[in-house]
Amino acid sequence: MKALLHLLVIGLTASVACAQEADSSAMLFDDTVVHEFNIHFYTEHWQDSLLYYYNQDEEYIPARVEYHGMVFDSVGVRYKGNSSFVQSRSTPKKPFKLKFDEYRSKQSCFGITRLNFSNGVKDPSFMREKLAYDILRTILPSPRAAFATLSVDGALLGLYTQVEQVDKKFLSRHFEDNDFNLYKAADNGATLEYRGDGGEQYEREFELKTNESTNDWSRLVAMIDVVNHTAGAHFVERAGALLDLGNCIRMNAFNMAASHFDSYTGSGRNFYLYDDESTGRFVFIPWDANEAFGAYSNNWNVITQDILSIPSLEKRPAFARILENDSLRSEYLRYIRALAQGPLSLDSMTTRVLHWKTFLDPLVQADPHKLYSYQQFLDNIEKDVVVGINMTIPGLLRFAKLRSERVIAQADAYLAGGSGAVLPNNPILLFDVYPNPATDAGMLRFQLLYGGAVSLLAVDMAGRIVFDHALGWFTPGLHETAAPAATLPSGSFIWKLRVSGGGDASFFSSGTKVLKLR
Numbered sequence: 001m002k003a004l005l006h007l008l009v010i011g012l013t014a015s016v017a018c019a020q021e022a023d024s025s026a027m028l029f030d031d032t033v034v035h036e037f038n039i040h041f042y043t044e045h046w047q048d049s050l051l052y053y054y055n056q057d058e059e060y061i062p063a064r065v066e067y068h069g070m071v072f073d074s075v076g077v078r079y080k081g082n083s084s085f086v087q088s089r090s091t092p093k094k095p096f097k098l099k100f101d102e103y104r105s106k107q108s109c110f111g112i113t114r115l116n117f118s119n120g121v122k123d124p125s126f127m128r129e130k131l132a133y134d135i136l137r138t139i140l141p142s143p144r145a146a147f148a149t150l151s152v153d154g155a156l157l158g159l160y161t162q163v164e165q166v167d168k169k170f171l172s173r174h175f176e177d178n179d180f181n182l183y184k185a186a187d188n189g190a191t192l193e194y195r196g197d198g199g200e201q202y203e204r205e206f207e208l209k210t211n212e213s214t215n216d217w218s219r220l221v222a223m224i225d226v227v228n229h230t231a232g233a234h235f236v237e238r239a240g241a242l243l244d245l246g247n248c249i250r251m252n253a254f255n256m257a258a259s260h261f262d263s264y265t266g267s268g269r270n271f272y273l274y275d276d277e278s279t280g281r282f283v284f285i286p287w288d289a290n291e292a293f294g295a296y297s298n299n300w301n302v303i304t305q306d307i308l309s310i311p312s313l314e315k316r317p318a319f320a321r322i323l324e325n326d327s328l329r330s331e332y333l334r335y336i337r338a339l340a341q342g343p344l345s346l347d348s349m350t351t352r353v354l355h356w357k358t359f360l361d362p363l364v365q366a367d368p369h370k371l372y373s374y375q376q377f378l379d380n381i382e383k384d385v386v387v388g389i390n391m392t393i394p395g396l397l398r399f400a401k402l403r404s405e406r407v408i409a410q411a412d413a414y415l416a417g418g419s420g421a422v423l424p425n426n427p428i429l430l431f432d433v434y435p436n437p438a439t440d441a442g443m444l445r446f447q448l449l450y451g452g453a454v455s456l457l458a459v460d461m462a463g464r465i466v467f468d469h470a471l472g473w474f475t476p477g478l479h480e481t482a483a484p485a486a487t488l489p490s491g492s493f494i495w496k497l498r499v500s501g502g503g504d505a506s507f508f509s510s511g512t513k514v515l516k517l518r
Contacts, residue, residue: 023173025164028110028146031130034363035148035162037098037117038066039077046152047092054079060102067109076102082187084121084290087388093158093369095119096150114165117150119158122295124372124380124387125396126364127356129161132260132289134352135343138445139250141174141274142286147363158367159360166272166285168210175283176492181275182209183220184287189268192318194228197221206273219275223282228317235325243318244281245328251284252319253335256310257344257407259294259302259399265319266298266312278492294394294403302394303402307336307410330415337411338447340404342478349400357381444483444495448474452499456483459494466493474499 028035041063043049053059060076076099079085084095096117100107109115120126129145136142143164150157164170171178183206190205199217202224208215223242230238239245255265263286264271270288294302300311308329313320322328342348364370364377376385383395444456454474458467467488471481483495 023111025111025169025173028112028115029144029162029164031146033146035146036068036151037148038151038154040064040066040153041077050077050079050094054085060097060099062103065098065100070109072100072107072109074103075100075107080116081118081121084119087121088119088371091369091371093119093367093371095121096160111169112164113169114167116163116165117148117160118163118290119160120290120371122291122387122391122393124376124385124393125353126159126161126360126370126372126377127353128292128295128396129163129290130356131349131352131396132258132292133163133286135258135339136254136286136289138343139254139339140247140286141170141283143170147360149363156366156368158369159363161290166209166287171274175274175276176278177276179210180277181211181216181219183207183273183275184209185264185269185271185273187269190264190271191268191315192224192227192264193315194224194317197225209272219277220273220282223275227321230321232324235321236328239321240281242281244276244279244283245322246331247283248318249322249328249332249335251286252322253332253339254286256305256307257336257339257403258292259300259305259403260289260292260296261298261300261302261305262288262291262296265310265316266296266300268312268316293396294399303399304406307333307407308414333411333415334447336407337415338445338478340408340411342445344400345404346397346401350397353381353396353400443480445478445480446497447478448499455498455500457496457498458488459496461492461494 041049041061043061046061046063049061053061058078058080060078062074063077065072065075065077078097078099079094080097081095088094098115098117099113100109100115101113107113118129120129123129130147133142133145137144143166145161145163148160148162150160166182166184168178168182171182186205186207188204190202195201199215199221202217202220206220208217219242226242227239236245251263251271252265254260255263261267262270264284270286272285272287274283274285276283298312308323310316310319313323322332360377365374370377372380372385372387376387379385380393380395382397384398385393385395387393446454448454452474454471456467456469456471457465460466469484
């Protein structure tokens with residue numbers, strides 16, 4: 001009894017200490033270490049219980065969780081996922097979700113209340129989800145990911161990708177206010193086609209994840225109406241006031257360049273929409289990136305699929321309307337090219353992939369329930385691997401080479417041919433500043449069509465330029481440089497780039513909202 005009491009005290013002390021940290025969550029996603037979780041269930045037949053409650057609307061069961069010497073009592077544990085659960089049904093290594101505050105309202109682990117553990121279905125490389133999120137976070141508000149092991153009473157279940165939950169705590173890290181509506185695409189997908197003016201007409205396609213008791217879908221319906229029905233001449237102004245078009249362009253550009261087709265672009269699944277009322281615009285947040293880099297084909301060719309002639313466009317108005325607009329289409333094509341020349345290029349992917357291969361090698365070998373063999377892990381770094389019933393999973397580096405070459409050629413041809421021709425008054429493509437929220441310093445990526453002297457501007461919410469910093473002279477191409485922010489007060493700003501080519505003319509990029517923290 002004393003030993004049990006001691007463990008409970010440790011768990012309560014640890015959880016309170018974690019909850020009191022301003023934002024210590026980065027420790028939980030430190031990807032230089034392997035995060036180790038050991039679960040003790042209060043029932044001997046825990047697998048039967050988890051399966052039963054998974055089938056009962058995915059309810060949790062209580063357990064004690066140990067994490068690197070800290071003990072958390074009464075943590076909610078359940079199986080998660082849809083296809084990832086079904087395809088691992090015959091193995092103990094199923095996908096899990098932990099909810100630290102399911103039974104104790106103030107319990108958290110380093111400020112995090114929910115954690116997801118992906119088991120790597122359809123990924124013999126064991127690293128697709130981590131690779132995808134690391135790139136996505138440089139261009140979109142996206143979950144953090146690290147690698148972890150799960151054990152039950154000391155018996156290893158295996159190696160997992162540990163993924164941050166998109167919830168109010170996530171929203172507080174990326175937006176000025178986390179109190180607004182968060183929607184998740186349902187398992188059968190969400191198209192953003194207009195169904196009518198009643199919120200109930202969209203409940204089959206979306207799940208409302210916050211403010212459920214209020215259940216007000218009116219702003220989502222209004223946005224969908226405007227996106228679907230605004231005439232082309234007014235689309236940018238009116239739809240852009242309700243939907244973050246730059247965010248939508250970046251998400252779809254990644255999906256197409258990385259052949260992440262189990263997404264809005266392809267299947268219509270695996271994304272969130274946040275109604276950021278502080279800006280008035282909806283923002284896409286990616287989810288379930290475990291089948292990026294061609295692991296889910298959507299019956300398309302993951303190497304050659306054209307970046308404009310997309311079979312799903314008729315039922316993807318948020319993407320189709322962007323491609324109908326010359327300026328937005330041009331930005332999309334240039335972003336595709338920048339991604340393929342930058343983080344999705346063979347050189348960049350080789351660096352990332354070989355780093356994680358070295359890191360994961362002993363963990364894959366030690367995984368007693370891995371869904372794919374150690375040899376398949378080694379092979380899938382470069383070679384295609386066939387799993388299940390004739391499912392071909394592209395080799396990561398082979399995919400990076402072939403897909404980047406293909407989309408660069410397509411983008412160049414479309415731009416040169418006038419389909420989405422580059423507009424002379426918009427020669428700058430500004431990638432998101434990261435990290436965002438920003439502190440004293442960060443980094444920004446941008447692409448120039450012409451060389452020139454580049455300055456970083458911060459515009460406050462009243463439209464005043466409050467920061468004007470010369471970055472120097474840059475040649476045409478893709479660049480990454482420091483984004484100093486130490487002198488900015490806390491608050492929300494729109495950051496822009498200005499480029500001057502030596503004459504009287506100056507050009508400005510589109511704006512990117514940045515939240516500056518003290």
